Amino acid sequence: MATTPTTPPPAPKTNRIGLAVLDYKGGRTTLCAGCGHNAISERIIDAMFEMGVTPERVVKMSGIGCSSKSPAYFMSRSHSFNSVHGRMPSVTTGAVLANRDLMALGVSGDGDSASIGIGQFVHLMRRNLPMIYIIEDNGVYGLTKGQFSATADVGSKLKTGVINDLPPIDTCAMAIELGATFVARSFSGDKKQLHAMLKAAISHKGTVLLDVISPCVTFNDHDGSTKSYKYMKDHEEPLQDINFVPHFEEIDVDYDAGTTLEVTMHDGSRLRLHKLEAGYDPTNRIEAITRLHDAHEKGEVLTGVFYVNPKAPSFIDLLNMTDQPLATLPDSVVRPGREALEQCMEELR
Amino acid sequence: MSTIDVALNDAAGRTGHQPIVNDMSLQVATVNGSGSQSSNTVLLRSIFQMGVPVSGKNLFPSNIAGLPTWYTIRANKDGYIARKKEIDFLVAMNAETAQDDVKSLAAGASVLYDEPLNLSALRSDLIFYAVPYDKIVATVCPEAKLRKLVKNMIYVGVVAKLLDIDMGEVEKAIRKQFATKVKAANLNLAAAKAGFDYAVANLTKQDPFHITRMEKTQGKIIIDGNSAAALGCMFAGVTVVTWYPITPSSSLVETLIDYMKEHRVGPDGKATFAIVQAEDELAAIGMVIGAGWAGARSMTATAGPGISLMAEFAGLAYYAEVPGVIWDIQRVGPSTGLPTRTSQGDILSTAFLSHGDTKNILLIPSSVSECFSMATDAFNLAEQFQTLVFVMSDLDLGMNNWMSDPFDYPETPINRGKVLNKADLEKAGTFARYKDVDGDGVGYRTLPGTEHPAAAYFTRGSGHNERSQYSERPDDFERNMERINRKFETARSCVPRPEVVSTGKSKIGIIAYGTSHWAIVESRDQLHKEYKVETDYLRLRAYPFTREVHEFIEKHDRVYVVEQNRDAQMLSMLKLDIKAELTPRLRAVSHIHGLPLDARSVTDEIMTMEGK
Numbered sequence: 001m002a003t004t005p006t007t008p009p010p011a012p013k014t015n016r017i018g019l020a021v022l023d024y025k026g027g028r029t030t031l032c033a034g035c036g037h038n039a040i041s042e043r044i045i046d047a048m049f050e051m052g053v054t055p056e057r058v059v060k061m062s063g064i065g066c067s068s069k070s071p072a073y074f075m076s077r078s079h080s081f082n083s084v085h086g087r088m089p090s091v092t093t094g095a096v097l098a099n100r101d102l103m104a105l106g107v108s109g110d111g112d113s114a115s116i117g118i119g120q121f122v123h124l125m126r127r128n129l130p131m132i133y134i135i136e137d138n139g140v141y142g143l144t145k146g147q148f149s150a151t152a153d154v155g156s157k158l159k160t161g162v163i164n165d166l167p168p169i170d171t172c173a174m175a176i177e178l179g180a181t182f183v184a185r186s187f188s189g190d191k192k193q194l195h196a197m198l199k200a201a202i203s204h205k206g207t208v209l210l211d212v213i214s215p216c217v218t219f220n221d222h223d224g225s226t227k228s229y230k231y232m233k234d235h236e237e238p239l240q241d242i243n244f245v246p247h248f249e250e251i252d253v254d255y256d257a258g259t260t261l262e263v264t265m266h267d268g269s270r271l272r273l274h275k276l277e278a279g280y281d282p283t284n285r286i287e288a289i290t291r292l293h294d295a296h297e298k299g300e301v302l303t304g305v306f307y308v309n310p311k312a313p314s315f316i317d318l319l320n321m322t323d324q325p326l327a328t329l330p331d332s333v334v335r336p337g338r339e340a341l342e343q344c345m346e347e348l349r
Numbered sequence: 350m351s352t353i354d355v356a357l358n359d360a361a362g363r364t365g366h367q368p369i370v371n372d373m374s375l376q377v378a379t380v381n382g383s384g385s386q387s388s389n390t391v392l393l394r395s396i397f398q399m400g401v402p403v404s405g406k407n408l409f410p411s412n413i414a415g416l417p418t419w420y421t422i423r424a425n426k427d428g429y430i431a432r433k434k435e436i437d438f439l440v441a442m443n444a445e446t447a448q449d450d451v452k453s454l455a456a457g458a459s460v461l462y463d464e465p466l467n468l469s470a471l472r473s474d475l476i477f478y479a480v481p482y483d484k485i486v487a488t489v490c491p492e493a494k495l496r497k498l499v500k501n502m503i504y505v506g507v508v509a510k511l512l513d514i515d516m517g518e519v520e521k522a523i524r525k526q527f528a529t530k531v532k533a534a535n536l537n538l539a540a541a542k543a544g545f546d547y548a549v550a551n552l553t554k555q556d557p558f559h560i561t562r563m564e565k566t567q568g569k570i571i572i573d574g575n576s577a578a579a580l581g582c583m584f585a586g587v588t589v590v591t592w593y594p595i596t597p598s599s600s601l602v603e604t605l606i607d608y609m610k611e612h613r614v615g616p617d618g619k620a621t622f623a624i625v626q627a628e629d630e631l632a633a634i635g636m637v638i639g640a641g642w643a644g645a646r647s648m649t650a651t652a653g654p655g656i657s658l659m660a661e662f663a664g665l666a667y668y669a670e671v672p673g674v675i676w677d678i679q680r681v682g683p684s685t686g687l688p689t690r691t692s693q694g695d696i697l698s699t700a701f702l703s704h705g706d707t708k709n710i711l712l713i714p715s716s717v718s719e720c721f722s723m724a725t726d727a728f729n730l731a732e733q734f735q736t737l738v739f740v741m742s743d744l745d746l747g748m749n750n751w752m753s754d755p756f757d758y759p760e761t762p763i764n765r766g767k768v769l770n771k772a773d774l775e776k777a778g779t780f781a782r783y784k785d786v787d788g789d790g791v792g793y794r795t796l797p798g799t800e801h802p803a804a805a806y807f808t809r810g811s812g813h814n815e816r817s818q819y820s821e822r823p824d825d826f827e828r829n830m831e832r833i834n835r836k837f838e839t840a841r842s843c844v845p846r847p848e849v850v851s852t853g854k855s856k857i858g859i860i861a862y863g864t865s866h867w868a869i870v871e872s873r874d875q876l877h878k879e880y881k882v883e884t885d886y887l888r889l890r891a892y893p894f895t896r897e898v899h900e901f902i903e904k905h906d907r908v909y910v911v912e913q914n915r916d917a918q919m920l921s922m923l924k925l926d927i928k929a930e931l932t933p934r935l936r937a938v939s940h941i942h943g944l945p946l947d948a949r950s951v952t953d954e955i956m957t958m959e960g961k
Contacts, residue, residue, distance in 0.1 A: 023802075056804060059643070059797045072807060072819065079797035081642060082809040083635070084665050090632040094639025094647060097589045097623040099798050102643065120635070123628040322619040326588035327644030327796060331763045333621050334586035334646070336612045338758045344580055344608070345755040348570035 016052035016248055024049045026074035036188030036214030037067055037136045041074040043191065044105070044134075047198035048075065051246060058103045059095055063088040063117060066143055067109035067136035067214075086117025089124035092131055093315075099325035100316050103202070104131035111141045114150040114169045121171070125178035125207055127315040132201045132208045133180075135171055136188075138216035139227035146219030157224030171211050172306055173292040176285055181206035181309040183288070185302065187232050188214040193303065196242040196271075200305070203246070203265035206314045213301065232301060239291075239304030240282075241274035266310050273305055282308050369557045371401045371426035375438040375508070378450050382414025384498035385442070387526055387537070388505050389420040390750070394522035395505075395514050396424050397571060397752060400563040404430035404867075405750045406945055411596065411688045417446045424560060430751070431867035432945040438512075438558060440504050441468060442482075451475070459556040461507060476555045478548075480507055485547055489539045502537045506544025511552065512560045516545055570755050574746035575650075577717035578676060579605035580756065581724025582648060583612060586763050587674075589640035589647040590624040591633040596688045597744040598650040598678040630655035634662040637673040641666070642808060644768070644796035646728050650676035653695045654685070656702065656739075663737055664703030665810040670783070670792070670833070672731035672766070674724075676740045678747040681943045690943025691744035693863055697918035699739050700892055706830060708837050710738045711892040712845060714746065715866040719890070721756045725763075726845055732766035733843065734791060734836050743913070745864045745945040767793045774801040782806040782817040783829060790835030837893055844891035847898060851885040857959075858905030860898075862889035862919060864945060865911050871948035872955070880956060889919065894926050902931050909955055911938040913946055 012020040024045045029038050048058070055077035062068035064085035071080045083091045092104050113121045113135050124133070139152040148156075151171065152164040175183045182204045186194040194212065201208040213232055215221050221228045226235075240261075247268035255262065255272055261282065263271040273282060281287055288307040295302035322329070375392075379385035386407070393405045403424045410416035423433050435455050441447045441462040448471065451460055456474040469477040482500050490499045502523075509519050519541055527534035578601050582590075590609075592602040606624055613621045627633040633649040640647035651659070656677050666673055679695045681687035686694075700711055712727055714720045723740055731738040769780055774795070780803065783792045792815075795804040806817040813829065814820040861869045866888055876882040887901045902908050902923070910920040917937035924932045938954050940946055 054800070056800050056802070057798060061639075077802050077805050079795075079805045080807045081639070081669075082807070082811065083638075084661055084810060087631060087635045087662065090627065090635025091639035091642070093625070093632075094589060094591070094636035094641070094645075095643040095797065096639075097625065097636065098640040098643035098645035098647070099796070102798055119628060120632055123632065319623050319625075320618070320620050321623055322615055322617070322621050325644075325798065326621065326623060327640075327798075329588065329621055331586060333615070334588060334613070335584055335759070335763060340612045341580075341584060341756065341758050344612075345570055348572050348755075349568070 015049050017054060019049070019052075019055070021045065021049045023077060024055060024075050026076045027072050029070070029073040031066055031070065031073070032218050034217040035066070036138065036212070036216070037070045038073070039188040039191075040134065040136055040194070040212055040214055041070050043194045043198055045074050047195060047202060051199055051202045052248070053103060053202060057101065058105055059092075061088050061092040061095070061104055061106040063108050063112040065109040065112045065141070067107055068112060070136070071107055086112050086115070087120055088112070089117065089120040089133075093124065093127070093129055096129055096131060096316070097319075098327040100321060101325055106131055106133045108133065108135050110135060110137045110139060110149040110151040114171055118150070118169070122174070122178055125175045125180045125209065128179055128181055128206045128312060129315040130205050130207070132210065135209070135211045136214040137171070137211050137227070138214050138220055139225070140216050140220040142216050142219055146216075153226040156226045159219060159222055170292055170296065172209065173289050175207075175209040176288050176307045180209045181312045182208040182305070183307040184209070184305045185211045185213070187236055187301075187303055188212055189229060189232060190236070190303065193238065193242055196244045197305065199244045199246065200242075200265060200269070200271045203267045203269040204310060205266040206310075206312055235299065235301045237295065237300040237302050239277050239280055239302060239306070241276060242305065243272040243274065245270040245272065263308050263310065271305070271308065282306060367557060368559050370559045370561050371424055371563060373437040373558045374421055374423045374433040374435065375440065376436045377420045377440040377442065377504070378446055379418055379420075379442045379501065380415055380445070381409055381412060381418040383501060385418065385420065385501045388501040389422065391502070391519060391522040391526050391541075392505050392508060393422050393750060394525065394571065395509065395518040396422065396560055397566050397569075398518040398521060399515060399560060400566050401426065401560055402428040402430060402565050403752060406432050406745065407749055408944065409689050417443050426563060426565070428565065429867075429871045429948070431871050432947045434947045434949045438556065440508065441466060442501065442504065459558070461504060461511070478507070478511065478552050480504070480544070480547060485543050486540065489543045490536060495536070499536055499540045502540035503544035506541035506546075507548045507552070509541070510545045510548035511554060511556070512558055514560050516542070566752060568755065569752045571750050571752050572717050573600070573748055573750050574714070574717050574720045574742055575601035575678065575748060576604045577720035577756070578650075578724060578740070578742065578747070579608055581721035583608050584759050585646065585725040585728045587646045587648055587728065588622050589636070589645040590622065591627045591636040591647070591649050593627050593630045593633045593651065593655065595630075595652045595655050597680055597748045598652050598655075598676060601650040601676060601678065601747065630658040631662065634659040634673070634675065637675070638662060638666050638671050641673040641731070642671045642797070646732070648674040648676065648728075650678065652678050652680045653682040656695055656699055660703050663709065664705060664707050666737045667703060667707045667709065667833070668705075669808050669810055670735040670794075671808075672735050673737045674727045674731050674740065675737055676742060679741060679743040681941075687943045689744070691864065691913065691945055692941070692943060693741070693743060693865070693913040694918070696741060696912070696914065697916070697921060699741065700922060708893070710734065710736060710840055710844060711741050712738060713741045713862045713890055715863055715888060715890075717746070717751045717753045718756055720746065722759065723845065725759045725761050729761065729764040730840065730843065733764055734840055735766060735794060736836065741863065743864055767791055769793050769795050769799075771799055771801045771804070774799070774803050779803050781815045783813065783832070784815045785832050785835065789839040790832050791839070841893045841895055844893065844895065846895050847890055847901075848888040849886070849897055849901060851901075852883065855883040855885045856906040857882065857884045858901055858908040859884050859886045859911060859955075860889060860901070860908055860919070860923070861886070861911040863913075865913060868946040868948045868951050869911060872951040875948055875952040876955065879952070880961065882956070882959065892922065894923065898923070899927055902927055902934060906934060907936060908934050909936050909938050909958070911946070911951055913940050915939055915941045
């Protein structure tokens with residue numbers, strides 16, 4: 001041991017499991033400079049780091065599209081599966097069935113989820129599978145150079161001048177209707193809100209749907225687009241001011257129960273929603289759906305936690321599976337003994 | 350037609366002077382939804398319990414209730430259990446089809462019919478027995494609404510009397526059929542007895558057919574292929590099962606659910622499996638792939654339309670190298686086709702399922718015992734080669750009852766393939782997912798959740814290099830595809846070998862697979878006995894083809910490839926595999942009518958092509 005006091009180089013800040021933020025980094029992004037998706041990747045890294053999630057426990061799942069490439073750009077220490085277009089939900093379901101200890105983080109896009117993948121999206125929401133499902137929503141197909149997707153608003157204009165005249169699918173309203181138990185919308189440019197939402201999502205046990213408006217700087221950031229940075233700045237209407245207190249943090253500050261709703265998450269963390277809109281109750285599904293419909297009529301882009309129910313049973317609970325991951329059950333458990341076969345044969349004689 | 354053929358057909362014309370023992374086919378024509386399935390199973394079991402080899406084929410409509418259905422029971426002392434073309438004994442219960450059914454019989458056949466159908470006037474060259482079912486059922490079944498269901502058990506009693514089937518065995522079979530439902534068993538037994546008594550009092554035996562006790566079914570079981578497959582999967586250690594209902598595969602998973610609930614729930618009441626009914630076949634295979642990737646033994650069961658839907662995902666599993674087992678219980682296509690009829694029509698499309706260069710391992714069971722044993726083979730091969738394995742059963746095998754020796758406990762150990770765990774990674778420090786370390790084409794994989802910083806890799810269906818990094822480099826792509834092909838070549842010597850029967854002297858070979866086997870066994874005997882034509886036989890059990898397949902074709906001048914599809918699909922795949930100069934030796938014997946293959950059709954077709 002050194003006896004002379006020296007100034008050690010500042011140790012990198014570590015989280016509660018002793019990892020530095022660098023341990024959550026991914027490969028260099030190949031998406032366009034300024035793409036909203038990159039900001040979302042950054043928020044994921046920060047939230048996972050701050051929550052002290054073991055990277056090896058996480059599986060990053062995706063379909064096809066710009067959004068679905070982004071799992072390569074965060075958390076390289078996590079397994080990842082970039083599957084086929086619109087089918088990430090089923091692949092994720094299989095992975096979670098095989099190993100219930102995994103934390104599944106799906107990254108999809110508006111085309112991948114609301115068009116080709118709407119069937120799997122719908123059924124995933126019904127099952128309340130424990131996973132975080134992020135839609136990086138920009139209203140266009142980026143990789144195929146800017147065609148409208150099914151979340152594009154009526155009247156929204158492409159760079160080519162084409163106007164969208166079909167109504168958009170609101171993935172959040174759908175998710176609430178179908179049974180997802182944590183449904184929120186944010187904006188890739190709203191660092192604080194998205195950060196708090198992601199941390200709450202990590203604490204939730206059930207399906208989290210996070211629709212994040214994430215402007216496409218190349219194909220949908222012009223005047224006339226309703227998914228541009230400028231449009232979002234002008235039209236974003238946050239429902240709440242969101243704070244998140246993780247279960248492992250002792251520090252607490254008082255809050256005004258009259259203006260703030262506190263939701264205790266599955267792991268004991270607390271989600272605090274400071275109401276910017278009097279009377280909104282995010283535990284009421286019907287109210288949530290009505291409010292989303294209102295927002296469309298008013299031309300607002302409503303953001304915030306629309307609905308949360310930390311108590312609903314997840315798909316894993318319903319299947320009554322053994323606590324140990326199915327993937328690693330020993331042979332002696334998965335292959336019944338000789339007497340079991342003999343019994344089956346006897347019944348068939 | 351040859352003289353021998355005529356003589357054989359004439360067998361049905363024998364008038365009862367010479368008894369025919371334990372060699373007949375009996376067909377019951379009813380409407381579905383009328384409870385006839387229980388009656389037919391009881392009849393089948395009664396004969397089986399008397400030690401006589403027996404098979405049952407259900408020919409049913411794609412409908413829940415009210416459409417015609419035929420059930421054919423064949424009893425054969427020599428153990429032939431393929432469908433027999435000719436019907437010797439018709440039980441005509443369905444007014445709608447009765448006239449046609451009677452008209453299609455060969456002279457000398459017997460008809461047992463519902464009296465009001467008035468069939469005896471139709472032909473003078475048949476033997477007729479009339480039974481007033483409605484009158485009899487009223488005496489044994491006071492509850493009018495149950496009569497429709499009980500009525501069918503009456504013919505079981507009548508048939509038992511006419512054919513000398515022991516009523517003690519009928520009772521045993523009824524008790525087994527209704528198991529815990531004692532009231533239903535008693536009611537049905539009374540109906541069977543009433544039928545028996547009616548026959549004793551009113552019918553005079555005119556036909557030549559008799560069932561006599563033998564010792565040929567002792568210790569054997571009766572099971573359908575889907576149930577056998579379900580059992581096989583349970584003993585193969587399956588943990589994740591996903592499915593979308595489709596005829597004729599649904600009963601595989603439904604039976605599996607029952608077996609798993611009984612044998613795979615721990616002492617704590619928790620399941621050591623997950624079974625999920627998916628929203629469609631796309632989701633079913635997606636879940637299989639997700640689960641296989643994460644380390645589960647995962648499977649789904651489907652039929653042709655489901656296979657078509659799974660095409661894109663199959664390519665992902667092939668290229669990203671993810672294990673999984675798909676049971677294809679083949680039915681007649683294209684399109685919706687004949688959903689309740691049997692076929693071998695998915696062979697070619699499944700072998701090459703998906704776009705780009707893909708090749709899949711196929712296993713092809715012929716029997717219920719192979720449905721059982723190939724389940725373990727399928728899961729082991731899938732994990733050994735990190736790819737999908739398709740088990741190509743069919744409706745005839747999957748949904749019909751077959752007798753079999755009891756299944757042997759699987760002695761093959763569970764092989765989880767090349768998986769690196771935490772300790773392996775600590776020793777190695779790092780790994781490259783798609784590197785051919787051992788020269789067999791198969792790389793090492795890690796499972797998600799492995800607690801080591803070097804465990805993770807990025808799985809993708811897009812171009813990648815050995816380290817599973819995104820790559821569009823031509824050399825990376827080519828090297829990777831060649832390696833995956835090397836896996837397939839390695840698999841050639843690991844898949845189930847064909848069954849070869851050869852004297853070494855015959856110039857004629859027959860290649861068949863799946864349920865065609867049972868017709869081939871009988872047809873080869875017909876060729877031998879009736880035409881003195883000796884044949885060798887190779888029964889394929891897997892794709893890729895093993896060495897024995899090439900040798901067999903090389904040793905024979907003419908090779909008849911018998912299959913239940915139009916386009917000679919397996920023959921086409923053989924052509925791709927064998928030396929070009931051997932391809933003219935292959936001759937197609939194809940059947941596409943949707944009925945289980947019969948021996949006579951095969952014999953006739955081979956003899957025609959032999960020019961005799």
